[in-house]
Amino acid sequence: MKIAILSGKGGTGKTTLSVNLFSFLNKGTLIDTDVEEPNGHLFLKGELIKEESVLKKYPHVNDDLCTYCGKCGDFCNFNAIIPAKKKVLVFQDLYHDCGGCSLVCPTNAITYQDKEVGKIYYTQVSKNKLFLYGNLTVGEVSGVKIIEALKEKTENEELLIIDSPPGTSCSTVSAIDGADYCIICAEATPFGLSDMKMVVELLRAENQNFGVVVNKSNLGNDEIYHYLEEEHIELLEKIKFDREFARIMAQGELLINHSEYFKEKMANIARKVLGESYDQ
Amino acid sequence: MINEIVIISGKGGTGKTSITASIIPFFENLVLADCDVDAPDLNILIKGEIVEERDFIGFQRPVIDYDKCTYCGKCYHSCNFNAIREDIVINTSACEGCKVCEYVCPVNAITMHDAVIGKIYHRKTIFGPMIDARLNPGEESSGKLVAEVRKLARDVAYKENRDTIIIDGSPGIACNVISAITGVSKAIIVTEPTISGLHDLKKVVHLVKMFSVEAKVIINKYDLSLEKAEEIKNYLSLMEIEVVLELPFDLAVVNSISNLQIPSTTDIAFFSTKEWFDFIEYLRN
Numbered sequence: 001m002k003i004a005i006l007s008g009k010g011g012t013g014k015t016t017l018s019v020n021l022f023s024f025l026n027k028g029t030l031i032d033t034d035v036e037e038p039n040g041h042l043f044l045k046g047e048l049i050k051e052e053s054v055l056k057k058y059p060h061v062n063d064d065l066c067t068y069c070g071k072c073g074d075f076c077n078f079n080a081i082i083p084a085k086k087k088v089l090v091f092q093d094l095y096h097d098c099g100g101c102s103l104v105c106p107t108n109a110i111t112y113q114d115k116e117v118g119k120i121y122y123t124q125v126s127k128n129k130l131f132l133y134g135n136l137t138v139g140e141v142s143g144v145k146i147i148e149a150l151k152e153k154t155e156n157e158e159l160l161i162i163d164s165p166p167g168t169s170c171s172t173v174s175a176i177d178g179a180d181y182c183i184i185c186a187e188a189t190p191f192g193l194s195d196m197k198m199v200v201e202l203l204r205a206e207n208q209n210f211g212v213v214v215n216k217s218n219l220g221n222d223e224i225y226h227y228l229e230e231e232h233i234e235l236l237e238k239i240k241f242d243r244e245f246a247r248i249m250a251q252g253e254l255l256i257n258h259s260e261y262f263k264e265k266m267a268n269i270a271r272k273v274l275g276e277s278y279d280q
Numbered sequence: 281m282i283n284e285i286v287i288i289s290g291k292g293g294t295g296k297t298s299i300t301a302s303i304i305p306f307f308e309n310l311v312l313a314d315c316d317v318d319a320p321d322l323n324i325l326i327k328g329e330i331v332e333e334r335d336f337i338g339f340q341r342p343v344i345d346y347d348k349c350t351y352c353g354k355c356y357h358s359c360n361f362n363a364i365r366e367d368i369v370i371n372t373s374a375c376e377g378c379k380v381c382e383y384v385c386p387v388n389a390i391t392m393h394d395a396v397i398g399k400i401y402h403r404k405t406i407f408g409p410m411i412d413a414r415l416n417p418g419e420e421s422s423g424k425l426v427a428e429v430r431k432l433a434r435d436v437a438y439k440e441n442r443d444t445i446i447i448d449g450s451p452g453i454a455c456n457v458i459s460a461i462t463g464v465s466k467a468i469i470v471t472e473p474t475i476s477g478l479h480d481l482k483k484v485v486h487l488v489k490m491f492s493v494e495a496k497v498i499i500n501k502y503d504l505s506l507e508k509a510e511e512i513k514n515y516l517s518l519m520e521i522e523v524v525l526e527l528p529f530d531l532a533v534v535n536s537i538s539n540l541q542i543p544s545t546t547d548i549a550f551f552s553t554k555e556w557f558d559f560i561e562y563l564r565n
Contacts, residue, residue: 009319010292010451036452039476098378099360138486141455166292166451167318170420173373189537195319202417221538250505252475
């Protein structure tokens, strides 16, 4: 069973929900795919057992073979390779790794070199529980390769929870790809509702099964509940905002260790989404 | 020169849009740009009317002519993005438009066609013109769409002789954020006093330094953890970045947003303090 937790709007509580739900379960694997700003590791203090580089390729032009014909530059849709009169300029950050330039080069002057775009970290949280997260290097333009690496390393996990990045762009699609069920973590504010609608549109287009957890349910208004009813979307749980919760999370502590209320909420979500088998 | 101010955060949900909206009524001659193209919320409070709406073509995508296709599999094997399945069907959301498939196809069964990846809106608001956009769910190239929004905002500013552009950015540090901050006059980073807020702030500070953008920080909801707020201030003083404002957590802010009102136009006391006006003054100059 693979469960993705996502939100559209940032700061609704994706990571709070992910790390607490994961900690509530007695086994499983969690991956933090918000590689631009990963936070799960701040709450799950496991033992770091391995780290791996995630690489992307960029073209290298052999000046001895290059005839400055300009075909690579003409082909490239990303302005990543620009042939000047006596030098071919390569812009590593713009390179998309499509392989087109070497394909069109008539003299085989283009080969590829590797560049690190970020890392993935493996953490053993407890005997049956593994946590992996990725971190995109500052200045790199896309975390998709790191997300794909995280997904690939965990594709055979029996129980996988995926903490997704905010938004509805390509990185989110890549994070939720292959999930059996998605939990939208929403807020009852007009911003939360508007962003959630975009997520619903995305999940429907991807034919995903999903339900909604409304976090900070006492902040905002009732519109979100009307929307869920009209759209026949399952409301999995409502979790209230409490200054004490905010204070505990601010310190990097897990709420299930401090609040029976919160623990009960996690139990309900686990029961609804996973069935009795994973209940503690 | 146009004063371009961007509001970003690293971490999502720290209050970027609420603060952006609160700044806006204090400027007289501005253009608004919502660059959070996969969660555009500024207009919910600003309530602008659409004057013009147009498709944004991000790149070209392949279309397969199955009458010509021989299912040789060359396109499938050549695609580095897993955007063509083994049964020669295109997975649109994975395609980056490189046209390698078109190039390798031996029977010219693949042609490239314009792909609409989002919509751009030109709005009229009571505060001035606004440009915002919406990326179609699942699309990439949000960096390109952000660049287009900024370009259109600058065009309007020049045409109408407006001196300020206020840009609402998106969370994260990738292409869409890089695109929103390059070449701006000032960046305001909105953070919150949590372990996640501090962690994410560090990455976004690294980013603004890398792109040589002048940045100052707002600690929003600072009283939710005075201890973490202190930690953030210590970190920023090491980085020689000024904390320009500390805002308390106030339910009245949440309520004003729930009522679709800009927080600074309600009777919340903070927005008539000297600190707030000093901050606005800083943004103006």
